[in-house]
Amino acid sequence: MKILLWHVHGGWTDAFVRGQHEYLLPATPEGGPWGLGRAGREWPENVRDVAPEMLGQEDIDVVVLQRPEEVDECARLLGRRPGKDLPAVFLEHNTPKGGVPNSVHPLSDQQQIPIVHVTHFNRLFWDCGSARTTVIEHGIVDPGPLYTGELDRLGVVVNEPVRRWRVTGTDLLPGFAEAAPLDVFGMGGDGLPEAVGLGPDRLAVCGDLPGRRLHAELARRRAYLHPLRWTSLGLALLEAMHLAMPVIVLATTEAARAVPPEAGAISADVDYLRAEAARLVREPEEARARGAVARQAALEHYSLAAFLQNWDAVLAEAATGAGRLMAVTERSQL
Secondary structure (H helix, E strand, O other): OEEEOOOOOHHHHHHHOOOOOEEEEEEOOOOOOOOEOOOOOOOOOOEEEEOHHHHHHOOOOEEEEOOOHHHHHHHHHHOOOEOOOEOEEEEEOOOOOOOOOOOEOOOOOOOOOOEEEOOHHHHHHOEOOOOOEEEOOOOEOOOOOOOOOOEEEEEEEOOOHHHHOOOOOHHHHHHHHOOOOEEEEOOOOOOHHHHHOOOOOOEEEEEOOOHHHHHHHHOOEEEEEEOOOOOOOOHHHHHHHHOOOOEEEEOOOOHHHHOOHHHEEEEOOHHHHHHHHHHHHHOHHHHHHHHHHHHHHHHHHOEHHHHHHHHHHHHHHHHHOOOOOOOOOOOOOO
16 A cells, blocks of 8 residues: 655654555655655665655555644645545554543544554543544564663663653652663753753763664663653653663553563652662663563564554555454454
8 A cells, every 4th residue: 555644753653664565754855743754764665755745646545644733734735635535544642631531632523534542541541532443552673682781870761851841750860860870862851960950970861862873872771761651652661671671660651551560660659660770770680681571571562563464454444444443452462
């Protein structure tokens, strides 16, 4: 099939475009949220940048929408309205914001466009009314078991930690810095040390690194810290597990489904998590053993093959328009 989607979430798209379809990404010279295209990523040749004004010449089979505004943008660019003239699904990446648990989804109570959630937690908490919904859990392009744990530090991956603050658990970082020094990767880390009051001996801002380099650097840290309070399920967490890193995780949103306790430590008790983080830093062999559990769990539950298989089924259903969308509620064991 020929699939149209905007490059909105790089980590998720990295897995999605590994299928056997042709993927069209709107691309403009200035890039930005409506024209990012491939953005220099090492994606297969079946992923094509297309100028928005040229999309009308493409024989598109289905569009994967990720923002409500894309419905009108498709109609403008293609002369075809998703859900009416163009087969479509809506991919919901995010946990609801605002009046949780009464948050109403923008595509609630319509029957033309099914909503695909990335976690069961999100499907539960979004009020989608009578709209058809399903869950396709994340798939990860396996970076391999790169873990060495040679540095007695905690690795953290978070974007815009100062602006997002409590959402990302940034306020918790000083407490974890008492267990071990922190190395924080991701976008928008400028001003983080000053915001949390930590000096260079307790916190280093390591910047937004390309995927392979990030994986190699992260794997040198003794354990991965995931302090986010309110997120669907961080892809960085799943990638760290694939690296065979032990993980220290807040037991919020979907994390309890993703992380077995033996993979590191998972709890809403921050004091317990800090103590376990300190233990893993002191005991590298224990850290390595828990990291092995983390990798096995990630391979079993978030495989790329299962992810692509589930998406193939949903896309085929949308493209043919036959029958009703079947819920993909169990992880495939591939």
